[in-house]
Amino acid sequence: MSGFGRGLVNGLVVTWRTMMKRSVTAHYPDQLPELPPRSRGVIALMEENCTVCMLCARECPAWCIYIDSHKETSPPATPGGRERSHNMLDRFAIDFSLCMYCSICIEVCPFDALHWSPEFEYADFDIRGLTHEKDRLQEWMWTVPPPPAVDPAAAPPKEIATAEKAAARLEAADRVDEERSGGSR
Amino acid sequence: MIDWWDLALRMVVVLVAFLVLPLLVGQTEHKAMAHMQSRVGPMYAGGFHGWAQLVADGVKFVQKESIVPTAADGPVYRLAPAVALLPYLIVLVAIPVAPGPGAASFFDSSLFFVLAVMSVGVLGSLMAGWASANKFSLLGGLRVAAQLMSYELPFVLAAASAAMAAGTLSLAGIAAAWTPWWLLWQLPAMAVFFVAGLAELQRPPFDMPVADAEIIFGPYTEYTGIRFALFLLAEYAGIVVLSALTTVLFLGGWHGPLPHQLGWLWTLAKTGVISFLVIWLRVAYPRMREDQLQKLAWTGLVPVALAQLALTTVGVLAT
Numbered sequence: 001m002s003g004f005g006r007g008l009v010n011g012l013v014v015t016w017r018t019m020m021k022r023s024v025t026a027h028y029p030d031q032l033p034e035l036p037p038r039s040r041g042v043i044a045l046m047e048e049n050c051t052v053c054m055l056c057a058r059e060c061p062a063w064c065i066y067i068d069s070h071k072e073t074s075p076p077a078t079p080g081g082r083e084r085s086h087n088m089l090d091r092f093a094i095d096f097s098l099c100m101y102c103s104i105c106i107e108v109c110p111f112d113a114l115h116w117s118p119e120f121e122y123a124d125f126d127i128r129g130l131t132h133e134k135d136r137l138q139e140w141m142w143t144v145p146p147p148p149a150v151d152p153a154a155a156p157p158k159e160i161a162t163a164e165k166a167a168a169r170l171e172a173a174d175r176v177d178e179e180r181s182g183g184s185r
Numbered sequence: 186m187i188d189w190w191d192l193a194l195r196m197v198v199v200l201v202a203f204l205v206l207p208l209l210v211g212q213t214e215h216k217a218m219a220h221m222q223s224r225v226g227p228m229y230a231g232g233f234h235g236w237a238q239l240v241a242d243g244v245k246f247v248q249k250e251s252i253v254p255t256a257a258d259g260p261v262y263r264l265a266p267a268v269a270l271l272p273y274l275i276v277l278v279a280i281p282v283a284p285g286p287g288a289a290s291f292f293d294s295s296l297f298f299v300l301a302v303m304s305v306g307v308l309g310s311l312m313a314g315w316a317s318a319n320k321f322s323l324l325g326g327l328r329v330a331a332q333l334m335s336y337e338l339p340f341v342l343a344a345a346s347a348a349m350a351a352g353t354l355s356l357a358g359i360a361a362a363w364t365p366w367w368l369l370w371q372l373p374a375m376a377v378f379f380v381a382g383l384a385e386l387q388r389p390p391f392d393m394p395v396a397d398a399e400i401i402f403g404p405y406t407e408y409t410g411i412r413f414a415l416f417l418l419a420e421y422a423g424i425v426v427l428s429a430l431t432t433v434l435f436l437g438g439w440h441g442p443l444p445h446q447l448g449w450l451w452t453l454a455k456t457g458v459i460s461f462l463v464i465w466l467r468v469a470y471p472r473m474r475e476d477q478l479q480k481l482a483w484t485g486l487v488p489v490a491l492a493q494l495a496l497t498t499v500g501v502l503a504t
Binding site (some may be wrong): 012014173 | 225230
């Protein structure tokens with residue numbers, strides 16, 4: 001088919017075919033969406049892991065993490081020993097009206113106290129209601145999914161790659177040593 | 186003479202059809218257009234797939250304040266929606282849905298009557314455009330006028346072809362004289378009639394008068410509330426009337442393989458199919474530019490309609 005009226009017919013055909021297919025609408029409030037792995041919904045806190053190192057609060061570009069703490073000292077473990085001091089977490093709050101979901105706090109946490117949870121239904125009518133304290137952040141901890149498996153063709157994790165490289169270098173060095181010692185003999 | 190109870194009953198039926206059919210077309214448009222764009226359309230109003238969406242819209246429009254701009258020409262501005270809507274109600278009276286003595290048989294030259302009254306509807310948009318005291322409304326109104334001027338001619342010529350072929354000006358007579366051959370030799374007239382009718386209704390792709398990207402909403406820019414709703418209702422009533430007229434003039438109205446008593450069902454079914462086509466064209470085609478609109482009418486539809494008229498003349502004289 002060519003020439004006059006082709007575009008007109010094509011337009012009708014395309015709309016008709018689309019009408020016959022299923023629509024792509026996500027029926028959100030009735031059906032929850034299937035979120036992809038690593039979805040950034042809300043930041044959950046594992047309070048036991050937190051050492052109040054303040055890295056997350058300092059790295060946060062939006063300054064949305066509030067941490068209060070105090071020091072407690074515990075008596076020496078052995079007689080004549082030194083008293084140990086611990087940081088005790090008093091307040092850990094994230095203001096999600098400021099948070100830009102950049103994930104820096106989660107990357108920077110050395111003790112895996114912060115995690116991404118795919119939960120996203122915490123909208124509020126009051127902006128002050130978006131500052132969530134540590135008990136609420138802890139509740140979200142139980143919605144954190146296990147980390148997804150590595151893709152079949154993906155590069156090996158960095159730690160393994162580094163270790164393998166180091167082992168290979170060591171082996172090569174050994175071989176060179178052996179050849180040198182063999183030659184001199 | 187005239188059975189008044191019978192007449193009153195028929196008027197009530199027409200009124201109910203006038204209030205229900207446009208909403209049905211509107212709802213079909215919501216859903217069909219949505220699915221053609223891979224959406225689902227209204228889903229909540231009324232519970233089952235949003236069937237009551239337009240009822241809810243109507244309630245919303247009634248609640249809204251109806252504003253008359255200070256600079257507007259008040260009486261003309263208030264009257265315009267009625268002038269746009271009522272002609273379609275009057276036309277609906279004259280459209281025959283089934284053979285036999287109906288309200289439509291009161292008119293001998295109902296085709297003439299229908300075409301005359303339908304053109305009045307466009308005056309409503311023109312009044313709205315002028316009386317709103319808004320430059321966009323005025324531009325839209327002038328575009329309506331230009332569109333009416335150019336498309337009324339092929340519209341009437343195409344209808345005249347059907348009247349000549351049937352040898353009568355009565356719509357019921359035309360539908361009765363219809364034979365399947367008309368589908369072939371009156372096909373150009375049908376196409377011209379339908380396209381010109383679309384343009385008179387200002388339906389996409391001929392919605393230049395209300396082109397929202399450039400003149401906001403044309404003649405209806407200043408309207409709010411129930412008056413605005415009446416203009417929208419007029420558009421959908423116009424779709425019903427145009428589809429019914431196309432059915433009666435060119436598709437044989439009640440002719441169909443079912444028994445004679447079910448003729449009205451055939452008329453309604455054909456009207457529904459044509460209405461769906463109107464919706465389909467809206468989704469499939471982009472809006473035409475103003476000059477393309479005029480060019481289509483004067484260099485496309487008018488010559489085709491005249492040629493069809495000549496062909497019909499030869500055909501009628503030869504047989």
